[in-house]
Amino acid sequence: xxxxxxxxxxxxxxxxxxxxxxxxxxxxxxxxxxxxxxxxxxxxxxxxxxxxxxxxxxxxxxxxxxxxxxxxxxxxxxxxxxxxxxxxxxxxxxxxxxxxxxxxxxxxxxxxxxxxxxxxxxxxxxxxxxxxxxxxxxxxxxxxxxxxxxxxxxxxxxxxxxxxxxxxxxxxxxxxxxxxxxxxxxxxxxxxxxxxxxxxxxxxxxxxxx
Amino acid sequence: xxxxxxxxxxxxxxxxxxxxxxxxxxxxxxxxxxxxxxxxxxxxxxxxxxxxxxxxxxxxxxxxxxxxxxxxxxxxxxxxxxxxxxxxxxxxxxxxxxxxxxxxxxxxxxxxxxxxxxxxxxxxxxxxxxxxxxxxxxxxxxxxxxxxxxxxxxxxxxxxxxxxxxxxxxxxxxxxxxxxxxxxx
Numbered sequence: 001x002x003x004x005x006x007x008x009x010x011x012x013x014x015x016x017x018x019x020x021x022x023x024x025x026x027x028x029x030x031x032x033x034x035x036x037x038x039x040x041x042x043x044x045x046x047x048x049x050x051x052x053x054x055x056x057x058x059x060x061x062x063x064x065x066x067x068x069x070x071x072x073x074x075x076x077x078x079x080x081x082x083x084x085x086x087x088x089x090x091x092x093x094x095x096x097x098x099x100x101x102x103x104x105x106x107x108x109x110x111x112x113x114x115x116x117x118x119x120x121x122x123x124x125x126x127x128x129x130x131x132x133x134x135x136x137x138x139x140x141x142x143x144x145x146x147x148x149x150x151x152x153x154x155x156x157x158x159x160x161x162x163x164x165x166x167x168x169x170x171x172x173x174x175x176x177x178x179x180x181x182x183x184x185x186x187x188x189x190x191x192x193x194x195x196x197x198x199x200x201x202x203x204x205x206x207x208x209x210x
Numbered sequence: 211x212x213x214x215x216x217x218x219x220x221x222x223x224x225x226x227x228x229x230x231x232x233x234x235x236x237x238x239x240x241x242x243x244x245x246x247x248x249x250x251x252x253x254x255x256x257x258x259x260x261x262x263x264x265x266x267x268x269x270x271x272x273x274x275x276x277x278x279x280x281x282x283x284x285x286x287x288x289x290x291x292x293x294x295x296x297x298x299x300x301x302x303x304x305x306x307x308x309x310x311x312x313x314x315x316x317x318x319x320x321x322x323x324x325x326x327x328x329x330x331x332x333x334x335x336x337x338x339x340x341x342x343x344x345x346x347x348x349x350x351x352x353x354x355x356x357x358x359x360x361x362x363x364x365x366x367x368x369x370x371x372x373x374x375x376x377x378x379x380x381x382x383x384x385x386x387x388x389x390x391x392x393x394x395x
Contacts, residue, residue, distance in 0.1 A: 030327055058324075060327075061324040061327070061328065061356070062379070064327050064328040064329075065324075065328045065356065065384075066379070066380050067328070068322060068328040068329070068360075069328075069366065069380040069381075069382045071379075071380040071381075075379065075380065078379070079379035079380070101352060101353040101354065104354055105353075105354045105388075108376075108386075111376070112376050129352070129391065131352055131354060131388070131390065132388055132390040132391075134354075135388035136388070138354075138376065138386075139386060139388070141376065142373055142374055142375070142376035142386070143373060163390030163391050164390065166390075167388065167390060170373075174373070
């Protein structure tokens with residue numbers, strides 16, 4: 001009985017382990033666009049991210065961007081690894097309930113220089129999705145606004161402003177910078193204007209009195 | 211001295227010490243009676259199914275059979291993992307975005323980005339009206355997208371009307387498009 005069990009169970013167990021390992025190593029077919037030397041490393045990074053319950057699609061896209069732009073393999077690996085680290089930090093700051101889009105935008109904001117505490121404060125200040133506030137924060141820094149000014153501005157608006165208001169705010173800052181205003185001053189002016197606009201919107205939404 | 215109590219005890223002991231003859235067919239009759247007894251749970255189909263499920267069985271499998279079972283498990287796992295791409299967002303959330311580039315001397319332009327796997331063949335731009343204006347419309351769901359224009363298959367251009375991607379790792383310029391709820395960008 002015991003021998004029969006061993007004779008049956010061992011091959012089954014071994015085959016299952018082999019098959020499971022093969023399945024685990026199944027890579028995204030889109031990664032075929034990477035060269036043979038780079039692909040396993042990128043696939044391993046993506047598997048690690050999946051194991052850590054991080055979104056993997058941004059990592060795949062970052063690798064594909066590198067392949068299309070014909071970047072060197074080590075550059076692609078470094079970019080994917082760095083994004084994975086940023087996604088992990090973004091999740092630490094935004095919480096485990098953050099959506100993949102929020103984590104992606106959060107990673108961009110961190111990459112721009114925002115502090116993790118800023119992301120956490122944004123989470124506390126605003127209900128709903130944080131994709132747009134985080135993206136606006138990253139875009140402002142990319143436009144030359146000092147990261148502290150950008151963070152303070154977005155935090156000041158995030159509690160009440162709609163996504164459309166935040167995007168309009170970013171456009172106003174970029175417009176003023178293009179016209180020659182110093183980035184920090186352009187941000188401060190746009191915050192004031194946007195704040196007035198948001199408050200006016202809030203008043204309009206109050207129920208009327210008889 | 212005569213003791214009537216001892217006499218009774220002796221007789222009972224002798225009686226109990228006599229060998230007892232048991233019918234050899236007794237075991238068979240007992241087991242038949244047990245089998246004929248109604249089982250708890252009744253004779254309903256559910257009861258039969260429940261008894262069938264609980265009855266221990268010994269499975270015998272050859273190594274080849276084991277491999278076949280393992281292969282079947284692997285196929286199931288692989289099919290499950292084939293769905294590793296992000297699920298397609300609901301169509302109701304997507305909004306159409308028009309990308310425009312002025313490039314008078316270009317012969318072909320592709321829009322490439324996070325929304326089309328950076329595949330230069332997937333979203334070619336078309337001339338619109340004037341010879342210099344190239345355009346394409348792409349449906350996008352809320353999120354933050356990196357993209358760029360690939361001109362004549364070799365030259366990368368960022369979108370002059372969009373923020374530059376600061377988190378660009380590859381040197382070639384890229385732009386960022388943020389799509390909020392309601393399609394704002």
